[in-house]
Amino acid sequence: MTATRYGADRGAIEGLLADWGEPGYRARQVWEGLYRQRRPLDELTTLPGRCGPASPAPSPDALELRAEAVSSDGTTRWLWAAAHDGAQMEAVLMPSLRRATVCVSSQAGCAMGCTFCATGQAGFERHLTAGEIVEQVARAQHASPARVSHVVYMGMGEPLANYDEVWASIERLHHDFGISARGITLSTVGIVPGMRRLAQERLPVTLAVSLHAPDDALRERLVPIDRRYPIAEVLDAARECSTARGRRVTFEYACIAGVNDDPDRAGALARLLRSFGGRGGAHVNVIPLNPTAGFTGRSPSDARVRAFADRLRGLGIGVTVRRNRGSDVDAACGQLRARSPFLPSRPASARMGP
């Protein structure tokens, strides 16, 4: 398959334009337009002839827009389909005053089967390529007035199950888009071999681990991969990442009423994480469960979530209760693919790329 627009790295763009007999500086113009200015090719009107807006160089976008929904809080959710095989993936843009964060998918679907997650409920389709991941960020940037400074691998899929393409995309986002390594967060459900590999990488991206329970008996009911990689092994690998790069590890905890929201569980979680160590320590993100059609669990009351977080704090663990951004368009954590295709807020064709 020919490299797509964002699948082509700088070397590939240079090679293609050299084959066309274009001067050497033309590749730099195209690359700077796409990555430094972060503009769509059709806006780079200074480029001449077949390098310009009507150009196939580098070849066309890999992703076609299927639907878009904008939340009342400004969060935008897109459903993309790969042009060559129709595989679907979603991305979410979360703007704030001066910056924007993009949540990307690393796979079409997911094989991990976490019971509370809409993506897991729908099953696995295929891995995404680095170019498809980079393009999700580029297309979100085109729609965002604020500069995208943060990228989180928390959309559809388990990033460490698609290690090579995910890592290639991280390097492209860092080197080409100029997103700092600290602005990139990779979230895993606890794929231990991938975490150990990550600990050896040079770029100090932030690691987030989806824990959701302080003991294996409960965790394996929520996160089936716990049977293969139990909590103790996951924490060892997370500690290795933290020690190797001096970065704090975030532990995600989806709070589910009557399942894992008991303050005693907060006590057990605190005991577990107090001995975590590492060079950066541990922090817990408590995320009140977002509803999905395939799971009967519900979110605890605000008071219950507060009590859970207070108990952790009282026992010396840093905690953030995450706002559920975009939940009115099913763009919140665990909700991607909750309604597929979701209702577009405007015709998809209104936002189609060139």
Ligand code: SF4
């Ligand atoms: S929570 Fe993450 S790893 Fe688990 S099924 Fe959903 S997308 Fe996959």
